[in-house]
Amino acid sequence: MKSEQSDSRKLELLAPAKNAEIGIAAVNHGADAVYIGGPAFGARSAAGNSLAELERLVRHAHLFHARVYIALNTLFEEKELERAAALTHDFWNLGADALIVQDMGLLECDLPPIPLHASTQCDTRTPEKAAFLEAVGFRQIVLARELNLQQIGRIRAATTVPLEFFIHGALCVSYSGQCYISEVLQGRSANRGECAQFCRHRYTLRRENGEQLADGYLLSLQDLNLSGRLAVLAGAGISSFKIEGRLKDENYVKNVTASYRRELDALLEQGGGSVASSGRCLFNFDPNLDKSFHRGGTDYYLEKRRNCTAGIHTPKATGEALGAVAEVRGNAFRLQNPVVLANGDGLCCFDRRGDLQGMRINRVDSGWMYLKEQVKFAPGTEVFRNRDVQFNRELEGSETPRTIGLSMSLQQSVDGLLLELVDEDGLRSQSVLVMEFEPAKQPGQGERSAKKQLARLGDSFFRLENLSVELEGNPFLPAALLNDLRRKAVVAHEELRRAEHPREEATVVRSGTPWLSPVVSVLDNIRNSRAASFYRRHCAEVRGELDAKQVEGMPLMQTKYCVKFQLGLCPHEKGSGGIEDRRLILADQTGEKELEFDCQRCEMVLRQLR
Numbered sequence: 001m002k003s004e005q006s007d008s009r010k011l012e013l014l015a016p017a018k019n020a021e022i023g024i025a026a027v028n029h030g031a032d033a034v035y036i037g038g039p040a041f042g043a044r045s046a047a048g049n050s051l052a053e054l055e056r057l058v059r060h061a062h063l064f065h066a067r068v069y070i071a072l073n074t075l076f077e078e079k080e081l082e083r084a085a086a087l088t089h090d091f092w093n094l095g096a097d098a099l100i101v102q103d104m105g106l107l108e109c110d111l112p113p114i115p116l117h118a119s120t121q122c123d124t125r126t127p128e129k130a131a132f133l134e135a136v137g138f139r140q141i142v143l144a145r146e147l148n149l150q151q152i153g154r155i156r157a158a159t160t161v162p163l164e165f166f167i168h169g170a171l172c173v174s175y176s177g178q179c180y181i182s183e184v185l186q187g188r189s190a191n192r193g194e195c196a197q198f199c200r201h202r203y204t205l206r207r208e209n210g211e212q213l214a215d216g217y218l219l220s221l222q223d224l225n226l227s228g229r230l231a232v233l234a235g236a237g238i239s240s241f242k243i244e245g246r247l248k249d250e251n252y253v254k255n256v257t258a259s260y261r262r263e264l265d266a267l268l269e270q271g272g273g274s275v276a277s278s279g280r281c282l283f284n285f286d287p288n289l290d291k292s293f294h295r296g297g298t299d300y301y302l303e304k305r306r307n308c309t310a311g312i313h314t315p316k317a318t319g320e321a322l323g324a325v326a327e328v329r330g331n332a333f334r335l336q337n338p339v340v341l342a343n344g345d346g347l348c349c350f351d352r353r354g355d356l357q358g359m360r361i362n363r364v365d366s367g368w369m370y371l372k373e374q375v376k377f378a379p380g381t382e383v384f385r386n387r388d389v390q391f392n393r394e395l396e397g398s399e400t401p402r403t404i405g406l407s408m409s410l411q412q413s414v415d416g417l418l419l420e421l422v423d424e425d426g427l428r429s430q431s432v433l434v435m436e437f438e439p440a441k442q443p444g445q446g447e448r449s450a451k452k453q454l455a456r457l458g459d460s461f462f463r464l465e466n467l468s469v470e471l472e473g474n475p476f477l478p479a480a481l482l483n484d485l486r487r488k489a490v491v492a493h494e495e496l497r498r499a500e501h502p503r504e505e506a507t508v509v510r511s512g513t514p515w516l517s518p519v520v521s522v523l524d525n526i527r528n529s530r531a532a533s534f535y536r537r538h539c540a541e542v543r544g545e546l547d548a549k550q551v552e553g554m555p556l557m558q559t560k561y562c563v564k565f566q567l568g569l570c571p572h573e574k575g576s577g578g579i580e581d582r583r584l585i586l587a588d589q590t591g592e593k594e595l596e597f598d599c600q601r602c603e604m605v606l607r608q609l610r
Contacts, residue, residue: 009239009273009274010032010239010273010274010275010276011032011230011234011239011240011241011264011267011268011272011273011274011275011276012032012033012067012162012239012240012241012276012277013030013031013032013033013241013243013257013260013261013264013276014031014032014033014034014035014069014164014240014241014242014243015027015029015031015033015034015035015243015253015256015257016034016035016036016169016243016244016245016246016248016253017034017035017036017057017246017253018036018246018247018248018249019036019049019053020036020049020053020054020056020057021250022248022249022250022253023036023057023060023061023068024056024057024060024061025250025253025254026253026254026257027057027060027061027064027066027402028399028400028401028402029253029254029257029258029261029281029283029398029401029402030257030258030260030261030264030265030281030402031066031257031261032066032067032275032276032277033061033066033067033068033069033097033240033276033277034057034061034066034067034068034069035068035069035070035071035100035242035246036049036054036057036068036069036070036071036246037049037070037071037246038051038054038070038071038072038087038090038091039051039087040083040084040087041072041073041074041076041080041084041087041193042070042071042072042073042074042193042246051090051094054068054070054091054094054096055094055095058094058095058096059095059498062095062497062498062501063404063461063494063497063498064277064278064279064402064404064461065277065278065425065497065501065502066277067097067098067277068095068096068097069096069097069098069099069100069117070091070096070098070099070100071099071100071119071246072084072087072088072091072099072100072101072106073100073101073102073103073119073121074102074103074191074192074193075102075103075189075191075192075525075527075528076103076105076106076527076528076531077527077528078527078528078529080528081105081106081109081528081530084103084106084109085106085109085110085111088106088109088111088112088114089111089112091114092112092113092114093112095501095503096114097114097115097503097504098114098115098116098117098139098140098504099114099115099116099117100117100118100119100142101116101117101118101119101138102118102119102121102122102177102191102525103525103527103528103531104136104531104534104535105526105527105528105529105530105531105532105533105534106530107136107137107508107510107534108530108531108533108534109530111508113505113506113507114505114506115139115140115504115505115506116137116138116139116506116508117138117139117140117141117142117164118133118138118140118141118142119142119176119177120142120143120144120145120166120176120177121176121177121191121525122141122142122176122177123144123175123176123177123178124141124142124143124144124155125143125144125146125147125151125175126155127154127155127157127158127159128158128516129516130143130155130158130159130163131158131159132513132515132516132538134159134160134161135511135513136508136511136513136538137506137507137508137509138161139161139162139504139506140161140162140163140164140240141159141161141162141163141164142164142165142166142242143155143163143164143165143238144175144176145165145166145171145172145176145224145300146175146300146301146560147165147301147302148301148302148303148304148305149232149233149236149302149303150236152165152233152236152237152238153236153237155237156236156237157237162239162240163237163238163239163240164238164239164240164241164242165233165238165240165241165242166224166242166243166244167224167226167227167229167230167233167241167242167243167260168223168224168225168226168227168243168244168245168256168260168289169223169224169243169244169245169248169256170221170223170224170244170245170295171221171222171223171224171298171300171309172199172221173199173219173220173221173310173557173559173561174199174557174558174559175558175559175560177191177525178523178555178557178558179195179556179557179558180548180554180555180556180557181196181198181556181557181593181606182194182195182196182197182198183548183549184548184549184554184556184608185198185556185590187549189548191525198219198588198590199219199220199221200217200219200220200315201217201219201588201589201590202215202216202217202588203215203216203217203218203219203586203587203588204586204587204588205218205563205567205584205585205586205595206584206585206587207579207581207584207585208581208583208584208585213567213569213579213584214312214563214567216312216313216354217310217311217312217313217314217315218310218312218563218566218567218586219310219561219563219586220295220310220311220312220314220315221295221298221309221310221311221561222294222295222296222297222298222309222310222311223294223295223296223297223298224244224297224298224299224300225289225294225297225298225299226299226302227259227260227263227289228263229299229302230260230263230264230267231267231270231272233302234267234272234273239273241260241264243256243257243260248293250395251292251392251395251396252292252293254395254398255285255287255288255289255291255292255395256287256289256292258281258283258285258287258401259287259288259289261281261287262287265281278404278423278424278425279402279403279404279424279461280402280403280404280405280463281401281402282401282403283398283401284394284397284398284401285391285394285395285398288320288391290319290320290321291319291320291385291388291391293317293386294317294318294319295311295314295315295316295317295318296311296318301560305602306562306565306570306573306602307565308565308566309561309566310561310563310566312566313350313354313356314350314355314356316348316356317386318348318356318384318386319346319348319384319385319386319387320384320385320386320388321382321383321384322335322337322339322341322347322383322384322385323335323336323337323339323382323383324336324379324380324381324382324383325377325378325379325380325381325383326379327379328375328377328378328379329368329375330374330375331370331371331372331373331374331375332368332369332370332371332375333368333369333375333377334367334368334369335367335369335383338367339385341361341364341369341385342361342364342388342389342390343361343362343363343364343389344360344361344387344389345360345361345385345387345388345389346358346359346360346361346385346386346387347359347360347361347369347383347384347385347386348383348384348386349377349381349382349383349384350381350382351376351377357376357377358386359371359373360372360387400459400461402461403461403462403463404423404424404425404461404462404463404497405423405424405462405463405465406421406422406423406424406457406462406463406464406465406493407421407422407423407464407465407466407467407468408420408421408454408464408466408467408468408489409422409467409468409469409470410450410454410467410468410469410470410471411470411471412437412470412471412472412475413432415432415434415435416432416433416434416435416436416437417432417433417435417477417485418430418431418432419431419432419433419454419485419486419489421489421490421493423462423493423497424465425497427493427496427497427500429489429492429493429496431485431488431489431492433481433484433485435481437473437475437476438475438476439473439474439475439476440474440475440476440477441476443474444474445474445476446471446473446474446475446476446477447469447471447474449477449479449482450469450471450477450482451467451469452479453477453479453482453483453486454467454469454482454485454486455467456483456486457486457490460490461494462490462493510537511538512537512538512539513538514538514539514540515535515538515539515540517540518539518540518541519540519541519542519543519544520535520540520541520542521544521546522544522545522546522547522548522551522554523555526542526546527546553607553608554607554608555605555606555607556593556606556607556608557605557606558603558604558605558606559603559604559605559606560602560603560604561604562597562602562603562604563584563586563595563604564578564579564584564597564604571599572599581597582596582597583595583596583597584597585609586606591609592609593606593607593608593609594606594607594608594609
């Protein structure tokens with residue numbers, strides 16, 4: 001991933017990690033940075049990690065000068081702030097590179113000099129919001145997923161800090177930080193990592209007069225897929241490309257990270273920026289986004305004001321499209337197009353009722369796929385593969401595809417041998433082996449032995465690019481001693497790289513920069529007295545009820561997604577057969593809600609039924 005570029009702006013590939021093992025896999029497969037939750041307050045209640053595990057990940061990442069960002073991005077209750085502030089010092093001491101934060105109360109606490117990144121939960125959609133976050137001390141800002149290229153460009157013009165943007169993975173239907181349906185209806189706050197995923201429910205949509213308009217997973221968005229768009233995002237001002245998925249498994253992270261690593265490397269080779277970490281990846285598999293979990297793919301609103309972004313037929317993963325069924329015989333079928341499938345592959349298709357049905361291949365023979373049960377679909381049915389056994393084996397076998405270029409030089413010293421290592425970043429280390437020399441029995445034996453043993457870097461993360469050996473005479477060099485020298489030199493150089501990792505320091509400077517409005521509301525997500533103090537210090541009055549569960553008419557969800565446009569009912573689209581209704585009723589197993597449409601802003605609001 002090394003590159004000589006005139007553009008000094010570093011472009012960062014940021015990958016998710018449920019745990020340290022997955023984080024290490026992300027780094028090994030090309031991530032410039034990894035984000036991961038700590039022991040608490042990480043906005044993913046099922047993805048906590050001990051300090052010891054975080055430190056293990058940090059040590060590995062820093063070997064490649066990759067960074068580790070700790071997600072501390074829930075809202076804190078009053079009694080939790082002290083522990084949260086204490087954790088920031090623990091994270092700094094173990095070597096973390098930044099914290100991802102939502103709760104402004106944390107900025108009023110005693111913090112170490114660790115950079116703060118504004119979480120996507122901060123709902124940054126405007127240049128004014130981004131400029132404010134920079135002014136109060138944030139060193140990187142995660143932008144809202146709903147932005148288009150022009151909006152990103154305007155934010156870039158108003159700020160100097162790096163801008164981060166999601167490029168792949170699950171989408172929240174609501175503006176991040178502005179979804180309260182789980183909290184109000186079930187007491188599980190999405191802003192505290194406890195989302196009940198109402199967006200994945202099945203709903204019926206009707207008019208106020210009772211006329212039913214649709215049935216399906218009407219709030220379930222497809223997954224974001226901006227592959228092929230990194231260049232235009234970089235051109236608009238994005239420098240950190242973020243993959244969603246802190247609950248995803250290791251194979252998912254390997255495959256998706258490797259896929260975007262290839263795309264980003266191609267952009268860097270064209271002069272689109274400079275590298276953000278060290279090393280080079282050579283994969284023994286062909287990364288393929290279609291083979292990892294996804295609910296279809298959408299570019300959301302990156303280039304279009306309106307878009308059909310939902311997958312209303314299922315909230316589950318479909319996988320890669322294989323084509324239509326040509327023929328069915330009992331418990332076997334064959335496809336119209338030849339596709340290589342294997343025993344154990346997982347398939348799925350939509351049945352006559354439109355429900356997604358899964359199956360597993362029991363046997364493959366001469367283009368026929370045999371199932372354990374009778375085939376229940378007809379010729380013409382579209383089939384998808386959501387589990388590729390062979391591809392998963394390749395992913396599981398991919399352990400250390402990333403290496404750092406290294407040159408080695410062996411010379412005789414006064415007391416024995418001096419081995420010098422110089423890596424691709426110019427870092428230099430020396431190791432000495434004290435020994436007495438005896439002549440070798442065969443001509444050139446000493447040099448041959450030295451080159452053979454020193455070149456055996458084995459499963460280290462270094463890639464030998466040059467090896468020189470300068471010896472006086474023809475000394476006998478025992479293989480065991482050379483191997484010991486090489487091992488000690490590699491370990492010492494790894495520690496040097498960790499010690500030389502460029503870790504940024506940043507101190508929050510308390511200022512009086514005015515908040516965006518004179519009054520804060522429940523939508524500003526204040527859960528503790530220090531957050532209230534933060535807004536008061538920034539010239540805003542804190543008043544009214546701040547508990548979403550107690551606010552009458554509380555918007556449960558605010559979204560750029562429009563169910564009327566999705567269903568072809570938008571009155572502003574020509575030939576759509578749109579309806580003018582400003583209110584519609586949405587119902588699931590938990591009851592009825594109402595949808596309000598702000599056509600001027602092209603937004604939709606979900607509220608409790610009044």
